Amino acid sequence: MxxxxxxxxxxxxxxxxxxxxxxxxxxxxxxxxxxxxxxxxxxxxxxxxxxxxxxxxMQNYQDVFDRVPFLRYLLNSMLITSTIVIAGALVNSLAGYALARLRWPGRDWILLVIIALMIIPLEAIAVPLFYEVTLLGWRDTYLVQIVPFIANAFSIYLFYTFFLGLPREFEEAARIDGAGSWRIFFNIVAPNAKPVYAAVAILTFLTQWGSFLWPLMVTHSEEVRPLPLGIAAFYTLPPLQWGDIFAFGVMMVSPVLLVFIVFQRWFVAGVATTGVKG
Amino acid sequence: MARVVFNNVSKRFDDGTLALQHFSLSIQNGEMVVLVGPSGCGKSTVLRLLAGLEEVTAGEISINNRIVNHATPQQRNVAMVFQNYALYPHMSIRRNLEFPLRMAHIPMPAIREKVTAIADMLNLSELLERKPKQLSGGQRQRVAMGRALVRDPSVFLLDEPLSNLDAKLRAQIRADIAQLQKRLHKTTLYVTHDQVEAMTLGDRVAVMNAGSIQQVGTPDELYRQPHNIFVAKFIGNPGMNIIPSKVLNTGNEGVDLAIGTQVIRLSALSQPDDETIRKHIDREVHVGIRPEAFSILPEQNSVEIRIKTVAVEFLGHESLIYFNLREAGDSCPDIPLIARIAGKLEQPHGGDEMFYINPDSVYLFDRNGDIIR
Structure with missing residues (x-):
C-alpha cells in the first residue's frame, strides 16, 4: 500500500x-x-x-513604439479593464448579496435567468448588442467597451454562492448593533468576502485584457482601441515582422502576470471558498 | 431598565410553519427569564421577535409599555449574544466592542472610556488588539457578552450562549453570567435547551413545547408543581418517571392505583381533592414519580412497590438505578424507569427488589397529560 x-x-x-x-x-x-x-x-x-x-x-521593442501607438493602446486597455474590474466588483457583489440575502418579489426568477445567462457566450449576442450600441450612438468610445461588461452573470453567481455560505449571524449582530443595510454590506459583509473579490477581479481582468472581437466590431480609431487590436495591427501592417509581434506580446502579457503574482494567494483562496474552478 | 410584555404573539414563517402560537409572557424590570424547551420548540423565535430580527404575524410585543412590533432593532435598544458569538472576524476585539457605540454616533473619547471599562469588567484588556480567531471559546464568549453590554441596552438577550463550550467552562461561565446579571440588574431573556442552565440561572423559567408555553414559574415551582407531563419530564435530571395506570378506587383510606398487576395505595392523596380524583375512577391516568422519590428503605407512610433492576450506574455521590415493573406473565408494558439513590448500591442478585415511595411525591396526570394532583 x-x-x-x-x-x-x-x-x-x-x-x-x-x-x-x-x-x-x-x-x-x-x-x-x-x-x-x-x-x-x-x-x-x-x-x-x-x-x-x-x-x-532592444530593436524590436523600439520598433513597436515607432510603428504603432503602443502607449495609447496600453493606456486604453488599462482604463477599460480597470474600470470594468472595479465597477464590476461593486455592482456584481451588490447583486449577489441581494440575491442571497434580501427578500424581494421575482428574486428566484431573476436568479434563474442569471444562471442561464452564464452559458451564453458573447459571440452569440454580439450582433444584437452591436445594433443596440449603434442606436445609443456609443460606437468608437470607451463607454461601449466598458458598460456591457460591468454586470457579469458569472461574477454575480460567485458572489451569490459565497454570501449564501456566510453565517447570517454577522449581519444580524450588526443590525442589532444599529447598522443599516448599506453599512452592514460595506463594513461587515464585504471585508469578509475579500477572497471572492480577488477571484472575481482576476477572472474579469484576464477576460477583459484579452478581449478582441467586441473592440474590433465597435471601434475604428486608434484613440480608443485596446492592446489586442494593437497586436493585430502588425499582421496588416507590412512588412510582417515576428520580432516586433513578440516584443509587443511580452509587453502585453507582463501586466497580467504581475497582477496574477500579486493576487495569487487571494485568488487561490477565493477559488477554494467558492468551489469554482478557474 | 425595562419591562417586556409579549401579548398573544403568533409567528408564521413564509413557508407556512407556525413557529409560535398565542405566546404571552411578561418579564419584569431586572428579571432574568429563561426560555427552555427541546430544539424546534420556538424559543429562539421568541428571542428573534423581541430583537426585531423577525416580524410578528399577530399579537403585540411591548418594551416599557411602548409597542415595538415595527421598531428596528436599534430603536428597541436590545442587545444579543449569539450562540456562535458572531464576532466580526475581520475586526480586532477593540473594534468589535466599539462597533455598537460607533453605530450610535457616540463621540470617540466616550467610546474609548466605555470600551476600557467593559474590557476591565470582563477581563478582556489583554486581548483588545487580537482578532476573534486568536481567542479561545471562553474568551470569545466574554467578548460577545462585552459587545452586548457595552452600550448599556435596556434588554439583554442570550441565545444558547454556553452551548459551544466544554462542560467545565460552561459551569464556570454559567456562574459568571448569574453573578453579572445580579450585579447589573438587567432585564434578560435567556434561551437554552439545557434544563440545568434554566434551573440555575432563571428567576423564572418558561418551559416551551411546539410553539407554546407549557408553564411559567420559578425553578422550584416547575420542579414541585409541574402542570403537565411534558414539564414533569423536561425539568429534573433525570426527568420524572411516567407510568400508565388506572384509578381503582378512592375513599377515606386513600387512592388505589393499579400499576401493572400491582396495586398501590396512596393514603395521603385522598383528603384534599377527593372529588377531582373520583372523576377518574376506572379511567386511564399517568402516575408520575421523580427518581429522587424512591428509597430502598421503608419510611413512615411509604408505599412499597416490587421492581426488577436492569442496571446500576454508580456516580460517586449517588447511584442511578434503571429498573422496570415487569414480572413473569405481567401485562404491564416494559417501561424503563430510573431511581436515584444516595450513595453506592450493589446490584442485587436476581434483580428483584423492593422500592419505597414517598406518597407525597407521587403525581397524577390525566389521559391528556394535564395534572390532576
Whole structure:
C-alpha cells in the first residue's frame, strides 16, 4: 500500500515538470524571440536555437513604439479593464448579496435567468448588442467597451454562492448593533468576502485584457482601441515582422502576470471558498 | 431598565410553519427569564421577535409599555449574544466592542472610556488588539457578552450562549453570567435547551413545547408543581418517571392505583381533592414519580412497590438505578424507569427488589397529560 503510494507520487511529480514546460515553452520562446533580429526569428524557429536569444537587441521593442501607438493602446486597455474590474466588483457583489440575502418579489426568477445567462457566450449576442450600441450612438468610445461588461452573470453567481455560505449571524449582530443595510454590506459583509473579490477581479481582468472581437466590431480609431487590436495591427501592417509581434506580446502579457503574482494567494483562496474552478 | 410584555404573539414563517402560537409572557424590570424547551420548540423565535430580527404575524410585543412590533432593532435598544458569538472576524476585539457605540454616533473619547471599562469588567484588556480567531471559546464568549453590554441596552438577550463550550467552562461561565446579571440588574431573556442552565440561572423559567408555553414559574415551582407531563419530564435530571395506570378506587383510606398487576395505595392523596380524583375512577391516568422519590428503605407512610433492576450506574455521590415493573406473565408494558439513590448500591442478585415511595411525591396526570394532583 505504502509502496504504491510512493510510486504514485514519483509518477505524478515526474510528470509535473513536463507539464509545466509545455505551458512555459511558448512564453519563453516569445521572450527569446523578442530580443532577436527579425530575420533570425523565422530562421531559428524549427531548431533548438529558437529557444535562445541570439542577441540582446532592444530593436524590436523600439520598433513597436515607432510603428504603432503602443502607449495609447496600453493606456486604453488599462482604463477599460480597470474600470470594468472595479465597477464590476461593486455592482456584481451588490447583486449577489441581494440575491442571497434580501427578500424581494421575482428574486428566484431573476436568479434563474442569471444562471442561464452564464452559458451564453458573447459571440452569440454580439450582433444584437452591436445594433443596440449603434442606436445609443456609443460606437468608437470607451463607454461601449466598458458598460456591457460591468454586470457579469458569472461574477454575480460567485458572489451569490459565497454570501449564501456566510453565517447570517454577522449581519444580524450588526443590525442589532444599529447598522443599516448599506453599512452592514460595506463594513461587515464585504471585508469578509475579500477572497471572492480577488477571484472575481482576476477572472474579469484576464477576460477583459484579452478581449478582441467586441473592440474590433465597435471601434475604428486608434484613440480608443485596446492592446489586442494593437497586436493585430502588425499582421496588416507590412512588412510582417515576428520580432516586433513578440516584443509587443511580452509587453502585453507582463501586466497580467504581475497582477496574477500579486493576487495569487487571494485568488487561490477565493477559488477554494467558492468551489469554482478557474 | 425595562419591562417586556409579549401579548398573544403568533409567528408564521413564509413557508407556512407556525413557529409560535398565542405566546404571552411578561418579564419584569431586572428579571432574568429563561426560555427552555427541546430544539424546534420556538424559543429562539421568541428571542428573534423581541430583537426585531423577525416580524410578528399577530399579537403585540411591548418594551416599557411602548409597542415595538415595527421598531428596528436599534430603536428597541436590545442587545444579543449569539450562540456562535458572531464576532466580526475581520475586526480586532477593540473594534468589535466599539462597533455598537460607533453605530450610535457616540463621540470617540466616550467610546474609548466605555470600551476600557467593559474590557476591565470582563477581563478582556489583554486581548483588545487580537482578532476573534486568536481567542479561545471562553474568551470569545466574554467578548460577545462585552459587545452586548457595552452600550448599556435596556434588554439583554442570550441565545444558547454556553452551548459551544466544554462542560467545565460552561459551569464556570454559567456562574459568571448569574453573578453579572445580579450585579447589573438587567432585564434578560435567556434561551437554552439545557434544563440545568434554566434551573440555575432563571428567576423564572418558561418551559416551551411546539410553539407554546407549557408553564411559567420559578425553578422550584416547575420542579414541585409541574402542570403537565411534558414539564414533569423536561425539568429534573433525570426527568420524572411516567407510568400508565388506572384509578381503582378512592375513599377515606386513600387512592388505589393499579400499576401493572400491582396495586398501590396512596393514603395521603385522598383528603384534599377527593372529588377531582373520583372523576377518574376506572379511567386511564399517568402516575408520575421523580427518581429522587424512591428509597430502598421503608419510611413512615411509604408505599412499597416490587421492581426488577436492569442496571446500576454508580456516580460517586449517588447511584442511578434503571429498573422496570415487569414480572413473569405481567401485562404491564416494559417501561424503563430510573431511581436515584444516595450513595453506592450493589446490584442485587436476581434483580428483584423492593422500592419505597414517598406518597407525597407521587403525581397524577390525566389521559391528556394535564395534572390532576
Amino acid at each position: 505504502n509502496h504504491r503510494r510512493v510510486l504514485n507520487s514519483v509518477l505524478v511529480y515526474s510528470l509535473l515538470p513536463g507539464m509545466s514546460l509545455i505551458f512555459l515553452i511558448p512564453v519563453w520562446m516569445m521572450l527569446a524571440g523578442s530580443f532577436k533580429a527579425d530575420d533570425l526569428v523565422l530562421q531559428h524557429a524549427g531548431s533548438l536555437q529558437g529557444y535562445f536569444p541570439a542577441s540582446m537587441s
